[in-house]
Amino acid sequence: MTDIRIALSDKAIAQLPSPEDGWYLARDTELKGFFVVVGKRKRTFTVQGDLRQRGKRASSIRVSIGDASELTTRAARSLAKEYLAQISKGKHPKARQDGNAEQGNTNRDEAVASVTLKQAWQRYLEAHLIRKGRSKKTISGYRDHVERLFSEWLDTPLLDLANDPGRVAEKHDELSKENGPYMANGSMRTLRAIYNHARKTNRSLPRDNPADAVDWNQEERRNTGMGTGDLKGWFLELANLDNPIRREFHLFTLLCGSRPTALQQAKPEHINFRRRTLHIPTPKGGSKRAFDIPLSREMILSLIRVLRFGRQIHPSQAQEWLFPAESASGHLAETKEDRDILSKWGNDLRQTFRTIAAAAGVSEFDAKLLMNHSIPGVNAGYVTRHKLVEDHLRSQQQAISTAAFSGLGKSLVGQGPLSDWLGHAASRRVVSLFQLKPAPLSEEEERIRQAA
Template sequence: MADIRIPLTDKTIAQLPTPKDGWYLARDTELKGFFVVIGKRRRTFTVQGDLRQGGKRASSIRVSIGDASEMSTRAARAVAKEYLAQISRGRHPKDEKQTVRTTPAPAMQSGGTVASVTLRQAWQRYLEAHLIRKNRSKKTVEGYRDHVERIFAEWLDTPLKELAADPARVAKKHDEVTKENGPYMANGSMRTLRAIYNHARKTNRSLPSDNPADAVDWNEEERRNTGMGSADLKGWFAQVATLDNPVRREFHLFTLLCGSRPTALQHAKPEDIDFRRRTLHVPKPKGGKKKAFDIALSRQMILCLVRAIRFGRQMYPRQAQEWVFPADSGSGHLSETKEDRKILSKWGNDLRQTFRTIATAAGVSEVDAKLLMNHSIPGVNAGYITRHKLLEDHLRSQQQAISRAMFAALGAQLNQEGPLQDWLGIGSSRRATPLAPTGWRTNRSPAGCST
């Protein structure tokens, strides 16, 4: 959301909407430099002003006052006035380690040397100037935040120069995290530290060129192999058929059939479906809007979407107006798609790996499978492939081949078992087909499609 300017009171702050990701500022119309940072989890009173030295602007500083849930606006405004007065006199209201600089370059000390930047300061700048500015996903940002504010909590006020001068300390930390949190978390957190350090060095040339994370002996990482083969699908379908919530049932099936990331499918909207072209548009997958793409729909995928919308209208009529996979949640759509492994053995990225495995078994080439999953294709010649030109005919036929291979694994079981037959057996498609909702991009009903 864009920053706003309003008279700050306890009431107006409480009524401000919570952002879906990132944060925004609500600036006070009464006191310049006083505002509230509205985040997903917290609302923080803050002041910002220009710190002057020798009559010249040295830097712009931002200082937090306190949590809006723990102090009144009146009290916060009184503190803000005092802080702003101190800033105008060239003094830091708090210890410099608690002050976040908002100017690209760090403040200069009287001797002309660059002030030592702490991990906290470097992380704040990396967050604002790199992650948010480049529109990284909420999940990506939270991953970095978890590494910095949880794994490296005791280092937040440690100067980066101090870490660079003691690489053994960093290597020891990696060993400790490996034992306590596992090899993947240890490697991931050190990659975050490496990225923040490299970014900080762009504006702090006094930092040593050797990155402290280079001292780490990286843990060996193996690709998780949790996908299913054709022989495993029969048991999986039987498990899904017994799920109590039919919307969740269709979500898991559609994840299997398209091989897309679950987080992208959770945000699917009815207007994203084009039955005439037989596509589902994904406007903001991993990588942001520039990676937007259309999923080619097989007949089985169309019927799956139709059933999901039909059940959604029955169970969540209000949420179903906006979402393909609605739910009784704060967002209105499915946001938590994990299942008890004892009930459903495979879900999420397990199904993404399964899609890739079955695609190979169905004779689909590696390039086509990557295009269907919206993967980048390595090599110079990849830039000459025009994806949308292949979508209408070639990719759709490849998608259909994969769906056919998945359902072929069921064999006669499809029309022999009660829950599975009720869900996907003969006649189920007619029972599941509703009228096309108003606003759908379609020139024909999907009723003619068959499993």
């Protein structure tokens, strides 16, 4: 559980929930530095303050006052004021009682140093991932690393791992063989992050991170993108795909360069035909990375087609999702295809987008903005992205779409799978091909379709 702040009283303390594991702090709103450490079986009144020497902060100490079951809150608060006054003068409150001014620090260090991986993970999850709005997929990835790959370490104190880095290195070697080099590296990055986060509130943990003992596996970027010369064959493969909704999903992924997982959760309400944008509210990095994708003519037509097919094939799911499907979520959840049927999909298309952007003369900076990449450098912080979407980025998006379609040539004229799908009056022929009646478009959608 995370720390809380309340007005401490006998009644309030009695009603505090006990944590399933570890402990948390209930801080007093009236007296700064006064709180209760709430554990599974015990609740202890405690104070914390800075010892000062010659006007400068020497150290921060915590001193226990007494068991909450044996001491009233009023008496504990009175003692807390006395302790805090002594601490502010550079005196340890219990120095005269037990002759050991460092005992309070020692007890605290022993308690916090015993924090387990499970407790540190829970704190990292709540205080870092959830509080900072990380996406569900990101959190799921971290959870898989900790709760599955490190399941036998959940009750192991972080201090034990820090003092035995060879154990961590051996675990990395084991994961590399059983789960692959990328998964092994990713899990160790998770462990490193959790340890560093735990050490912020526990300086008794060693500075050296146990994950530093790992001999990292070499990771290479998968170069699976296509060039403009490869696209005609891929378009033909895509045109022969049975499911028209999946077909439009792959095409739109190519034309926008977005991560497939972000598009899967797109909704019709995210489309703004007037501004010619598709809003992505929760991309990788969470809601704070939300952005608008500017739409080219080809992208608008793709959205119009998928809206029509969605309403006809999955009328119930199409009310909520842009790419509906018969799945538990109601939208496309699995977008992998048999490579013998469709050779490129997913992140292959994201790499292809970046390759075509370069061929179309789009600058690296603009391509990163279109793909919602982080832009390094101080000056990038002064770029107001949404101001560029209306004109500049849309023209760059159109240049990329034009380059992607340029290799199709006369394939869109006459008869054939490509012309049936993307050629003149294609909508009627495609609907006839799948023996479907075209779902009606709204007035605005029809106007946009004709304009595009």
